[in-house]
Amino acid sequence: MAKSFKVVIVTPDRTAFEGEAVSATLPGQAGYLGVWANHAPLVAAVVPGLVTLRADEAGNEQRLAVGAGFVEISDNVVNLMTDTCELAGEIDVARAQKALERARGRLASMEADLDRERARMAQARAAARLKAARRN
Amino acid sequence: MAGAGVKLLNKRIRSVRSTQQITKAMKMVAAAKLARSQGRMLAARPYSRKLTELMQQLAGKADIAHPLFESRPVHKRLYVIITSDKGLCGSYNTNLLKLAHKAVDASVKDGVETAVYAIGRKGTEYFRKRGYTVYHAHTDFAGDMSADRGRLVGDKVVGSFLDGSFDEVRVIYAQFVSTMTQRPIDVTLLPIAPAAAAEGVKVPLKGAAAAAAAGPKAEHDYIWEPSQEELFAVLLPLYLRNRVFMTLSEAFTSEHAARMTSMSAATENAGEMIGALTLRRNRERQAAITSELLDIVGGANAI
Numbered sequence: 001m002a003k004s005f006k007v008v009i010v011t012p013d014r015t016a017f018e019g020e021a022v023s024a025t026l027p028g029q030a031g032y033l034g035v036w037a038n039h040a041p042l043v044a045a046v047v048p049g050l051v052t053l054r055a056d057e058a059g060n061e062q063r064l065a066v067g068a069g070f071v072e073i074s075d076n077v078v079n080l081m082t083d084t085c086e087l088a089g090e091i092d093v094a095r096a097q098k099a100l101e102r103a104r105g106r107l108a109s110m111e112a113d114l115d116r117e118r119a120r121m122a123q124a125r126a127a128a129r130l131k132a133a134r135r136n
Numbered sequence: 137m138a139g140a141g142v143k144l145l146n147k148r149i150r151s152v153r154s155t156q157q158i159t160k161a162m163k164m165v166a167a168a169k170l171a172r173s174q175g176r177m178l179a180a181r182p183y184s185r186k187l188t189e190l191m192q193q194l195a196g197k198a199d200i201a202h203p204l205f206e207s208r209p210v211h212k213r214l215y216v217i218i219t220s221d222k223g224l225c226g227s228y229n230t231n232l233l234k235l236a237h238k239a240v241d242a243s244v245k246d247g248v249e250t251a252v253y254a255i256g257r258k259g260t261e262y263f264r265k266r267g268y269t270v271y272h273a274h275t276d277f278a279g280d281m282s283a284d285r286g287r288l289v290g291d292k293v294v295g296s297f298l299d300g301s302f303d304e305v306r307v308i309y310a311q312f313v314s315t316m317t318q319r320p321i322d323v324t325l326l327p328i329a330p331a332a333a334a335e336g337v338k339v340p341l342k343g344a345a346a347a348a349a350a351g352p353k354a355e356h357d358y359i360w361e362p363s364q365e366e367l368f369a370v371l372l373p374l375y376l377r378n379r380v381f382m383t384l385s386e387a388f389t390s391e392h393a394a395r396m397t398s399m400s401a402a403t404e405n406a407g408e409m410i411g412a413l414t415l416r417r418n419r420e421r422q423a424a425i426t427s428e429l430l431d432i433v434g435g436a437n438a439i
Contacts, residue, residue: 008182009184010182011183011184012180012183012184012283012378012381013176013179013180013183013283014180015179015182015183028361029357029361029362030361030362040359041357041358041359041361042358042360042361043358043359043360043361043367044360044361044362045361045362045366045367045370046368068370069374070187070188070190070370070371070374071365072186072190072358074358079186081187081190083185103286108196114208115222
């Protein structure tokens with residue numbers, strides 16, 4: 001049995017990540033999903049959050065912030081389709097912080113024409129970025 | 137002394153040469169834009185392919201119904217027509233508009249209320265001038281694609297379908313076959329035909345009804361989380377937005393390719409013209425010199 005599996009993360013404008021991992025944690029709609037090699041075939045909705053990939057047994061980790069999308073797992077390949085994907089190292093912390101504050105402010109202001117769904121998504125995305133960047 | 141004809145020819149050569157410089161520069165710009173546009177299109181393919189695969193798997197499940205699948209009797213039809221904003225791209229717009237005009241007229245003739253959603257200044261002007269209903273128009277895309285623009289167009293189109301403004305949405309755009317060839321085609325965007333869910337994206341599809349059953353990964357018994365219906369509701373808008381995005385990027389790539397090809401041809405033609413004119417000028421100059429010499433010789437003989 002294979003000990004590791006392939007992870008491919010695609011966004012609308014590029015293939016953001018492609019590599020091997022021994023385990024992964026993904027932000028599923030109903031909570032974080034843990035994935036190991038030889039996972040059962042699965043299709044799940046993904047919400048903005050933190051993806052953690054462990055590249056080897058020694059615990060070398062890679063963290064990425066992703067947006068909303070889907071994950072499809074089959075034949076030891078994890079395919080993640082998402083709006084956005086950033087490696088922890090690429091994240092502009094100051095910008096994410098600002099975006100988070102802005103989204104919070106918008107949600108708190110009780111404007112009638114506010115697109116709540118969008119503001120909530122923006123907030124979740126910003127929070128995920130910060131989370132990914134912070135633990136470096 | 138050179139004659140008046142030579143002077144005139146020199147002037148023409150200069151003018152052709154400066155035109156050639158312009159077309160050459162435009163060709164270079166188009167080539168750069170084409171490369172970028174094509175690169176972006178290729179980079180977007182894996183995502184698009186994955187989305188389509190997933191869509192196929194879900195669309196085959198008979199128990200799924202969604203407003204975007206609903207095919208109603210067509211009383212009102214919307215044509216999204218993608219042309220360029222600027223000219224100087226050969227027959228690109230002419231071919232597109234010929235097809236579009238025919239399609240729209242045929243639709244009107246069938247008694248269907250037909251409106252045009254024009255993307256690109258050329259198409260907008262064409263249909264406005266001829267008195268067609270222009271539902272909406274974008275003239276500021278300038279052949280440059282972005283995710284935001286895809287969303288803008290996608291949301292507009294989907295909204296008008298869902299609220300009943302239109303019963304069918306079709307798209308006319310130039311398919312990118314190769315740098316030399318762009319083919320105008322007319323495809324249905326909405327309602328989504330479950331069997332044709334893969335249309336427009338290059339994923340092999342084995343038979344209409346068997347699409348899901350014989351799909352690339354049909355042997356897997358997936359766990360769906362949340363339920364298929366819920367997943368579907370999230371996937372569909374994404375899928376549609378992606379299709380709009382891919383269509384637009386393809387159309388824009390075609391535009392740049394057409395412009396590059398036609399500007400390249402123009403540059404070549406200018407080169408040939410300069411050659412022909414130069415030859416004629418040299419001949420005339422020589423003729424003028426010869427006749428002057430004959431005059432001198434004739435004059436000397438007379439003395």
